């Protein structure tokens with residue numbers, strides 16, 4: 001599937017512009033002429049609520065609606081921060097932890113408050129994501145693939161950095177500590193975040209499948 005400029009298109013069923021930018025960046029390393037379209041680039045459709053208790057379940061809800069509405073090969077990511085001391089929460093509720101507004105600053109403030117009395121050695125957490133890739137097959141069918149990625153680390157006590165999005169300002173990945181550094185994900189260059197992130201891992205796992213499907217169209 002190509003448009004006027006001959007790029008191959010994939011639809012990313014997301015409203016999160018920063019997440020979409022990460023996906024474009026990661027996918028074009030495997031499919032250099034890929035063009036990621038977000039929800040703002042396609043005709044509006046009824047976006048389903050993310051009602052499943054699992055990341056995989058929600059990624060599938062989003063990708064099925066995307067394929068049905070656009071007819072394009074589509075990707076959806078459902079992701080979040082799972083904090084040990086909160087029994088894995090915010091988890092699938094990460095985007096709306098402080099309410100329905102999807103307000104990163106409010107979510108971070110609430111998380112800091114909730115962890116105020118938690119000592120350093122119990123502030124472990126991981127980001128996780130499920131990435132679903134779906135594309136139309138036959139009459140009304142859809143082929144689906146789901147992969148997962150994780151990034152382990154800990155939640156610090158103050159906001160640091162201005163890159164990334166969401167909880168990046170509060171999260172120090174174990175991989176950055178092991179490298180002798182101690183940076184939040186919001187202090188990393190985009191490429192450095194992609195190299196260790198949950199989304200980077202998942203997209204590197206699904207990219208060969210996406211490449212095969214897009215170049216076979």
Ligand SMILES: O=P(O)(O)OP(=O)(O)OP(=O)(O)OC[C@H]1O[C@@H](n2cnc3c(O)ncnc32)[C@H](O)[C@@H]1O
Pocket residue numbers: 013014015016019050077078079080081094095102107127164165166167168185197199
């Ligand atoms: O559902 P879409 O439209 O894709 O966008 P969303 O932001 O609502 O995405 P999710 O439902 O997957 O919720 C993910 C939330 O988890 C957090 N999150 C996920 N990945 C993150 C990352 O790489 N860095 C920081 N926070 C992240 C952040 O708060 C996101 O809003």
Ligand SMILES: [Mg+2]
Pocket residue numbers: 050095
């Ligand atoms: Mg969401």
